[in-house]
Amino acid sequence: MKTDKTLPGVLLGISLLLFGAATAQAGEDQPNAYVMTVYSDVAHGNEIIDGAPQEVIAKLSSKADDRSNELADQVNLCVAYTKTKQLEKAMEICDSAVAAALKDARRLERSRMFGRQTTQVADTGRAIALTNRGVLHAVTGEKDKARLMFEMALMLKSKEESARTNLRFLDRDTAVKDS
Numbered sequence: 232m233k234t235d236k237t238l239p240g241v242l243l244g245i246s247l248l249l250f251g252a253a254t255a256q257a258g259e260d261q262p263n264a265y266v267m268t269v270y271s272d273v274a275h276g277n278e279i280i281d282g283a284p285q286e287v288i289a290k291l292s293s294k295a296d297d298r299s300n301e302l303a304d305q306v307n308l309c310v311a312y313t314k315t316k317q318l319e320k321a322m323e324i325c326d327s328a329v330a331a332a333l334k335d336a337r338r339l340e341r342s343r344m345f346g347r348q349t350t351q352v353a354d355t356g357r358a359i360a361l362t363n364r365g366v367l368h369a370v371t372g373e374k375d376k377a378r379l380m381f382e383m384a385l386m387l388k389s390k391e392e393s394a395r396t397n398l399r400f401l402d403r404d405t406a407v408k409d410s
Contacts, residue, residue: 265366265400266393268359269310270303284311302331302356309363318371325364332360354387361387362394369401377401 269276275287291308305328312321336353365380378401384394 263400265369266396267310267313267363267366268391268393269307274301274303274307276303276307279307279311279314284314287311288315302328302335302360305331306359306363309367313363313367318367322364322367322371325360325367328360329357329364332357351388351390355389355391358384358387358389358391358394362391362397365394365397369397369404374401374405 269279271277271280275290278284278287287307288311291304291311305324309321309325309328312318312324332353335356339349339353342349361380361384365377365384368374368380369377378398381394381398381401384391385398
């Protein structure tokens with residue numbers, strides 16, 4: 232599987248029909264799949280990229296049961312569940328990732344130690360969590376909720392481009408189905 236490495240993660244394509252059979256890069260004009268982001272450098276992200284999402288679930292699900300609020304853990308676990316087509320569990324964990332991202336953003340906002348960089352780091356985490364959740368809405372047929380998640384991610388001060396890629400794919404997919 233071809234991947235486009237970006238900081239802080241790696242983009243993974245999620246096909247509507249084949250879940251993970253295709254990869255879309257953030258800069259493509261015509262994306263061919265939805266894109267989810269994992270944190271490749273932590274929380275077993277490289278194992279997801281290497282095609283071992285079941286192992287990641289085994290390693291991270293016990294942390295999730297312990298109410299882990301680590302954003303990277305939640306994001307990667309969400310993607311791992313999605314890759315194994317356990318969408319109900321993926322939605323639950325993605326919701327936890329969105330909550331963890333908001334909590335991190337509030338904590339970083341209070342610190343204000345690093346100024347603008349702090350806001351961008353917090354917004355990037357939120358954008359990743361919202362975008363991944365949006366993908367799950369899209370693949371389960373909740374197109375309006377998906378659009379809302381992608382648009383919320385785009386409003387943040389983040390350089391993360393997967394929301395824009397997913398929104399283009401959603402628009403193209405919707406136009407094809409409407410015609």
